[in-house]
Amino acid sequence: MEAEQSLLERCDLWGCIQCGKCTGGCPVSFKTTLNIRRLVYQALVEGELSPDGMAELWDCTTCGTCVLRCPKEVEPSDLIIALRTTLVDGGVIPPSIRDALTSVFRHGNPSLMPPDERADWAEGLGVKNISEGADTLYFVGCIPSYDDRAQKVAKALVKVFQKAEVDFGILGVEEKCCCNEVRRVGEEGLFEYMVEEQRELFKGYGVQHIVTTSPHCFNTFKNEYEGLDIKVQHYTQFVAELIEGGRLTFTGELNKVVTYHDPCFLGKQNGVFDEPRRILRSIPGLEFREMDRNRDRSLCCEGGGGRMWWEGTNPEEKLATSRFEEVLSVGADVMAVACPFCLLTFELAAKAGGYDEKVQVLDIMELVAQVI
């Protein structure tokens, strides 16, 4: 960082009237001492705030509810990220997060996986590399590339693209972490460095259209990669178009009762609520049921904001538990998700809470791929 800006110069907090909507809506506020409203106030009162000893700062999932709800257009989560930056700069950071960051820097992914194995999941699927030229870049993302469970989503999506005869390519081993989470844990420097690299890569290949698996990649490309003159879509938006445009047709029936969990980065933060539902409703035989906490009121899975890399101050209480209770209360067999973080977080929680017998957690593409 250049000239040291004070906390209040970095974060525009003066608009705050202490109404409490942020803490009121914060999904983790019941299970942590983190009180964003009070932090904003303390920052205003004291002018500076020391994050020393505030382990609860890492509980924030950056779901964006506080920003969405604030009536005075203050972005309270900016403060959390600014405080995290201070901690990161000082090296006071949970080791697992530090390791993830180092891994992103060295290997282009947070999971210490070898970069040259990034495209292994696509072997034998007939997926071309973007260097060969294509209409659409399918940006796979770190987790779907490397995680066994999440790879199934990537494969399902590939099947969908191929059935719909979409001209797409992947970056393969050149693909690197989008760094949405990197920014959110306070590593602004690394974020800017990686963004620069990635932007050059896209430009180099003349990319016009990007479709992502993860809403996190979608969010950062669409909103935070400055000067990117590319149409960015989450796969639900693109696939809905394919179905409604007649390019993808169903050949079978899927007789399941399915409910849908709105991911924070797709729904609350980017307003994409309808397309995933349109896809699900178009699947023949599928009975769609809404949970009560849906759309703008969806409950965060606790995967974002670095929480994939550190379990937080209160790992025993999981928001996922109340989510499963809701799934059961609407009588659904399947919780459909559209985000790899939600997928993994919920699957883990299902096993831990004994819900895995009663509820299947599946990505929307996994459902679609079964009947095309």
Place this chain on the structure above:
Amino acid sequence: MQAALDVADAGFKAYLVEKEPSIGGRMAQLSETFPTLDCSSCILTPKMVSVGGHPNIELLTYAEVVAVTGKAGHFRVKVRKKPRYVDVDKCTGCGSCAEACRLKDRLDSEFNMAMGKRGAAYVPFPQAVPLKYTIDPEHCLMIQRGKCGKTPACSDACPAGAIDFDQEPQIVDLAVEAIIVATGFDPFDPRLKPEYAYGLYDNVITGLQFERLSSASGPTYGEIKLDDRQIHDVVFIQCVGSRDRSLGNAYCSRVCCMYTAKQAHLVREKLPDARVTVFYMDIRAFGKGFEEFYDRVREEQVLYRRGNPSEIYARGGRLVVRAEDTLLGQPVEVEADLVVLAIGLVPRADTQALAQLLGLSSSEDGFFQEAHPKFRPTETDVDGVFLAGCCQGPKDIPDAVAQGKAAAASAIVLMSRSGSQLASGEE
């Protein structure tokens, strides 16, 4: 109404143009008024009757202004009288048409904020002035489809032969010296705040709907009830659609703190055992008797909790209001059987059209712009055109009445100068 009354009482002629079938406006929809707890209709209807009976006031109801030319002292105004499909000279207000209407009780009553029903032949509320029936052209079978059973039920039932489906809109030309704009406001649509799930849960209602429930002449005859459900916990949420930049409504709606306090009091009166909570950010009890009323309501065990709720969801058949209590510094979930959203006031949807007609500007908040915010609150930049009431900005009844009189003063000054006063009794 107040502006017209003052002008008329001073001996001048006033044309009162109202687009609904009856005068009375929003005050007719309220049950009681703060801080005196007067029955709103009871103090309003005598004024309505005075207006209706005043020799110097000509009422043009169910009519709209469609063109204005000229300038102060010499305006020409074209008013379009919408067809009621009822001959007002013959109609006695007996109500037989509404009783007989085939669509009786099938249409949402706007007056009752969709919590009650009406037919296509209707009168907005029983104390309407003028007490003449109207047929809603958007739903009436005869008007929409050219056929209503064998013969229209209303025509058959009307003892005065007043139903006339051949009525056409009429244009009336008026020559006036001054124009007072008192077109009021619209209530904020809480569907713009999806986190409150209005429309999804039928026990999340707006403040205006609460007025209708509480009103003795409303759809539940004054009982606070939703079917047979027990109401143990009532939660009020302030500032819905106001003080909210995320919606583009940065301004304060001025009346909601007080109307909520009044409604909380009414809940306490009608449901003595219920727990009543008001979630707020600041309590704006600024007027005469307001702070004292706020004190009284708290003494009646209405709990004021500081915090603006973030969302409402359902659990086990009850509503859950999620907020932070900023004075405890802790997030809370408060269960409720009824949530009342204190919706704000927004400019009427036709504000722009009217502004164009009259050459008026709007302030940043969307309401009509006054000539000077401090020194000329009821004048506009157009000579001879004055503002009164909520069309200039949200305000309560005493402030609206004062403004109505203020606009009348400006009009009287204009008309006195030109010496056009009527002798009393003249038409």
Place this chain on the structure above:
Amino acid sequence: MAPRVGVYICHCGINIAHTVDVEELARAAKELPDVAVARDYVYMCSDPGQQLIQNDIRELSLDRVVVASCSPRMHELTFRRTIQEARLNPYFLQIANIREQCSWVHPDRESATEKARGVVSAAVARACLLQPLEERDAGVTPAALVIGGGIAGLQAALDIADAGYQAYLVEKEANLGGHVAEFPRTFPTLEDVHALLSALIERVQAHPNIQVLTASRVTAVDGFIGNFQVQVDTDSADSGSVRSTDLTVGAIIVATGFDTFDATLKPEFGYAVYDKVITGPELEQRLSNSYASPEGNPLGDGDIEDVVFIQCVGSRDRSVGNPYCSRVCCMYTAKQAHLLREQLPDARITVFYMDVRAFGKGFEEFYDQVREKRVLYRRGNPAEIYKRGDRLVVRAEDTLLGKPVEVQADLVVLATGLVPRSDAEDVSTLLKLSRSEDGFFMELHPKLRPVDTTTDGIFLAGCCQGPKDIADTIAQAKAAASSALIPLCLGNVRVESVTCAVDPLLCSGCGLCEEACVYGALNLDKRRGVMTANQVLCKGCGACAMACPSGAIVLRHFTPEQILAEVEAAV
């Protein structure tokens, strides 16, 4: 000749007819003594209903009319006009309320009908004893008196004068402008008020229809609407003598303004003890361009690093007897904080508050702006101020942190509220004004009559009726002008016909009636030793008739005979 009564039973749609058997009622009414005709009809107040009555009056020579319907508050005037148009004195009308007092409150048909029968028969009994009353007008002097030369008085006088009538503006200070003259800039626009106010004052002084009397006080008021006799005393600047002027006016507007709360009544804040603790109005003066500070710096000696504002001083405070809100302090404090920020770009500025009442047009947006200027709003009403070294310490609880705090300050500004003027009692006695519980002058009805008083022809404008800002004051001043212009424009006023009558043969001049009368309508005629009742001031409330030990006063239209006849018939 026996009276001929027409009885008309209204169905009021289903409002009455649903519960009361209206046909039966009409039949029963026909059997009552002196009833010539009894009809029932669906809406008596409608045009056809009124026609029915008028036709019967003409064809059946009716001389009394009873309408059994809704409350007289709804349609008494309507039906009086109806029968007047048929050449019957309007006071031969009697309304029987069988709606609000019967069908709307008694659900059982049988008992409701029975009660309605009683009500109607009482009405008929009374109708037979009604007497015709005169409808009179009194002339109106085409002039108005405005008491108070602040912004409310200035605006009211201008409207009266612009409409072509004479306005007398009486101001007790030597200069016009009132409190507004003390503000340099106003919220939320931060404009220079001085220019705007001067323009207003100039218009007033130059207006041919306005006579301004400064350094003057109203010392006596007599008379009634249309004809007030007012005495004004003016202090001569040099000679120390007092010149009296007599004025006759048709209407009076009271715009006497307010005083500011005396901060010494809150000793815990150290006002008048610490010179760095000042009030909002005092800061206002110092920020004004014209302020010549004895020390050179209007904000006092020394650097100012920390400024603390304290809201609600003397308002919302039962412990000092002021439970009400003073309405303007949240905004004037925000404005002052903004102005101070302009002068002290690096100072820390804090506002301690309970609720921020930014309710008016542009207010909330201004409050947002002020916070963006790094003015810190802390919720909590400070408990005390003390000294530590040469700095002040403000002790409070920050209720959002839930912790007690000590904030050091170099300047503390107390947002003192508005209180009724110290001479409000004198003014209210002079003009027979009532006062609300908060001590300000009382308007006739808090919702629908914000500028009228219990005395016809006397109106209120501005802060003397209750705290308010400039915009609301101007609107209210114009509202008062409108009320005053009504009698002025008409040239005459209808005098209430239902008034009291004194029988000089019975009256012993004891004066108990005068004590009972709140309108000042009764006076002792010393020469004759009996009371006289001013027929214009009398409102027909009947308090005098009850107070009189000799039965010498009777309220027309409500005589004991009439009332007793009603009661007997009902019982």
